[in-house]
Amino acid sequence: MTKRSTIGILISGRGSNMVALADALREGRVPDTELAVVISDQPQAAGLAKAKERGIETLVIERRGRKRAEHDREVVAALKAHHVDLVCLAGYMRVLSREFIEAFRGRILNIHPSLLPSFPGLDAQKQAIDHGVKWTGCTVHFVDETLDGGPIVAQRVVPVSDEDTVESLSARILKQEHELYPEAVTMVLSNNHRD
Ligand code: GRF
Numbered sequence: 149m150t151k152r153s154t155i156g157i158l159i160s161g162r163g164s165n166m167v168a169l170a171d172a173l174r175e176g177r178v179p180d181t182e183l184a185v186v187i188s189d190q191p192q193a194a195g196l197a198k199a200k201e202r203g204i205e206t207l208v209i210e211r212r213g214r215k216r217a218e219h220d221r222e223v224v225a226a227l228k229a230h231h232v233d234l235v236c237l238a239g240y241m242r243v244l245s246r247e248f249i250e251a252f253r254g255r256i257l258n259i260h261p262s263l264l265p266s267f268p269g270l271d272a273q274k275q276a277i278d279h280g281v282k283w284t285g286c287t288v289h290f291v292d293e294t295l296d297g298g299p300i301v302a303q304r305v306v307p308v309s310d311e312d313t314v315e316s317l318s319a320r321i322l323k324q325e326h327e328l329y330p331e332a333v334t335m336v337l338s339n340n341h342r343d
Contacts, residue, residue: 153181153337156232158223158240159188163195164322165238165259165329170202172330181337184230187223189242205230211242220248227252234337236329237291249293256291257336259329261321263303264289268296273318276308284308284317286325288332302332 155173157166166186172178186199189211199206207226211219224247227235237258249256262272264287267279276284285305292298304324308317 153233153340154184154231155181155234155236155333156184156227156230157186157236157238159186159193159195159238160190160241161193161195161239163193163198163239165325166195166236167198167202168326169236169238169329169333170199170204172333174202178330178334178337181333184232185226187226189219189223189240195239216242217245217247220245224248224251233340234333236333238329243295244291246293249291254290257288257301257329257332258291258296258298259325259332260287260289260296261318261325263287263305264296264300271314273321274314277312277314277317282308284321286321286328288328301336302328304328 157169159166170183173181173183183204185205185207186195187207187209188196189209191208191210196206196208209219209222209226233255235252235256237256260272262276263285267275283305285303287303288301289296290298290301306321306324
């Protein structure tokens with residue numbers, strides 16, 4: 149019997165990468181994998197409605213007014229309760245505590261809108277334009293204690309033109325993100341099954 153994997157997705161906002169992953173799973177482009185839960189730390193995240201529309205279970209675990217470790221303990225407990233094997237951060241705007249990383253060591257992915265290690269942190273697309281690079285892109289990487297510095301799983305390259313604004317460049321990168329993330333999840337899960 150084929151072993152099924154279970155993923156959980158953490159969001160804070162729009163949730164377009166979450167939608168790309170959910171649609172790829174539904175269409176069988178990420179084989180033998182189910183999406184157990186979408187968790188947001190922001191009650192007003194637009195992605196929550198998009199998940200609900202698709203019949204996906206959603207949870208809000210609000211960060212406001214909570215200490216990071218305490219908030220993370222609740223998120224980890226929810227992921228474990230849903231038997232999640234792989235955690236996908238998709239626009240999740242909170243740095244994870246050491247305890248969270250320990251709980252899912254080597255089983256947390258993030259997508260970042262630059263060719264890491266260039267332009268980690270916030271506003272990666274603006275950093276690329278300000279720097280005058282001619283090529284940028286997006287990266288899926290494992291999450292460790294470093295800021296956007298964990299081992300790289302996959303990347304896509306995107307050209308930058310002189311006319312680009314942060315908005316136009318972000319849109320071009322985002323299109324690639326939506327293809328890259330499902331591919332990267334598929335790669336990681338098929339490697340896990342080989343262990
Ligand atoms: C994406 O650009 C992703 O690379 C970054 O945050 C953005 C999230 O967008 N980490 P969305 O919420 O998936 O639409």
